[in-house]
Amino acid sequence: MSPNRQSQIKVTDDQLKIFLNCSEVFNACDSEDIDFILSQIKTYHYDNETVIAHREDVGDQIRFVIKGSLNIVATSLDGKEVRFPPIGPNRWVGWISCFDIQALSHDWVATSNSDILVIPGTAIRKLCTKNPDLYPKIMAEINRQFKLLMSWTEFVSLHSLSARACMLIHILAQISATPMDNKPGWLQVDVTQEHLASFLNLSRQTANKLLVGLEKDGFINIGYRKILINTAYLNR
Amino acid sequence: MSPNRQSQIKVTDDQLKIFLNCSEVFNACDSEDIDFILSQIKTYHYDNETVIAHREDVGDQIRFVIKGSLNIVATSLDGKEVRFPPIGPNRWVGWISCFDIQALSHDWVATSNSDILVIPGTAIRKLCTKNPDLYPKIMAEINRQFKLLMSWTEFVSLHSLSARACMLIHILAQISATPMDNKPGWLQVDVTQEHLASFLNLSRQTANKLLVGLEKDGFINIGYRKILINTAYLNR
Incomplete structure (x- = not known):
């Protein structure tokens, strides 16, 4: 993993408002609250895969993926890396960390060429104190x-x-995928074969055989560093 | 599993108050709120292992284990029973279900000879609406x-x-164990060898070999339908 290189980038307020709209929590805020939140947002670009929060840190912020993805990476007792499926674009995560003073139990890793929004936990708590009706909406996100x-x-x-x-494909469809503009009914997940194998806790060869099976069924399409998911096969 | 047989039992208010004290949420309530909660509590006894909530139900209540334990049992896509470690005495569970209108994804099973308290979600939500400071405390429980x-x-x-x-022993110590009055420094977990093997996803023979190894190290003590945990070995 290359050294932590981040640069702050500019995003227009109109664009930010669209991102805020992706959460029911912000949809329930009035324009004064939205202006407050806009003043608190920071946006970062990561050229390379970067650990943006370490397991010893206290979380205390929510993040939104504009581009790329966020990965939760834990290290098990026996030193093995345990990687969860990536959190893909247009998703807010980390709500629970705003109400938890304990250290994280895992690293947050931004993939290369990703753009990530950050809102500090203090801002979220301030919003909730002012408007307690937001709490149940945040709980819905945590649920x-x-x-x-x-x-x-x-x-x-x-x-x-x-x-x-x-089941992995179903989970990826929920947390990692983005709809494809040029291929209606299909979702795209940016993920390497190596990571797919590690989610499955299998060798690359065995994982590949399984995925090729799903491809033959028409459920997925395997590409270079990505898979496409046929939504017609979800919820069957 | 025998047919659902439950009987309501009587518990004194003084005893109930001790149970409420096991959660920081109720510790933050004034006496008027506590009286309201006391009026809402129901206590059940189960003679036999009983499914007390089915996966198609909406949860919408919190439960407290007085005696016995509560088990979360899921059934995986391939029809296999996936059993989580039992929730042992003196623990409140189910907070998240009070703020979630979706159906459960698993069954709740009370073990034989268990006593379980129930508070409806409506009561918890009413408490929170009146006193929004409780929300962060509930979030701490969910965390x-x-x-x-x-x-x-x-x-x-x-x-x-x-x-x-x-790691299984560490998890059981946190969610299943009760301190032993007659053996200071030791915790007791009521669990069968069969369930221990199923948590480990191993055959009984293989699981047993591992557990006997931990017993030789002095970490645990294996009994009939229970294991004892030496707290001196936790957090090492």
Whole structure:
């Protein structure tokens, strides 16, 4: 991993408002609150894969992926890297860290060529103190993360390898994928074969065989550093 | 599993107040609020292992284990039962379900001879609307569950079997164990060998070999339908 290189970038308020609209929490804010939030946002660009928060840090901020992705990377007791599926564009994450004074249990890693928005936890808490109706909306965001983590736990416990590969695609569709403008009905996930194999906790060869099986079924399309997902096959 | 047999039991208000004290949320309530909560509590006894909430239900209540334990049991895509470590006495669970209108993704199962308190979600939400300072305290409770679920995810991804057995004991100490009055420094977990093997996703023989190894190290003590944990070995 290359040294932490970040540069702050400029994004227009109109653009930022579109990003804020991706969360029900901000949708429930009045224009005065939105102006306050706009004054607190910082946007960063990362040229290379960068650890943007270390496991010893206190989180205390929410992040939004504009471009690229955010990865949660834990290191298990036996020194193995445990990588969760990447959080893809147009998603807000980290709500729980704004109400938790404990240190993170994992690193947050931004992928190369990513643009990430940051809002400090103090701003979120200030908003909630002023407008307590936001709390249940934040809880709804946390619930969503919680359920995904439950799915992930079920996923890693699955015995059948083909069921695991299939469930992985469903999880990626939820947290990593972006709709494709030029291919309606398909989602794109930027992910390497190596990472797909590590999510599956399998060798690249075995993982590849499973994914090629799903490709033959028409569920996915495997590309270079990406996979495409056919939404017609989701929720079947 | 035997048919759902539950009977409501009586618990004195003084006893209930001690149970409420086990959560920082109720510790922050004034006496008027506590009286309201006391009026909402129901207590149930289960003779046999009983599914007390099905995965199609909406949760919308918090529960407290007085005696016995609560188990989260999911069924994976390939039909396998995925069992999480039991939630042992003196713990409040289910906060997230009070702010989530979606159906559960798993069953809640009370073990045989268990006593469980229930407070409806409406009561919790009413309390929060009246006193928004409770929201961050509830979020702290949810955070704790979230981190445990993260640990569980890391746990199931561990390659080294002995590291997994060791981490399982740490997780059981946190969510399942009760201090032993007659054996200071030791915790008791009521759990069968069969369930320990299923948490480890291993055969009973392999699981047993690992646990006997930990017993030889002095970390645990294996009994009939229970294990004892030496707290001196935790956080090492």
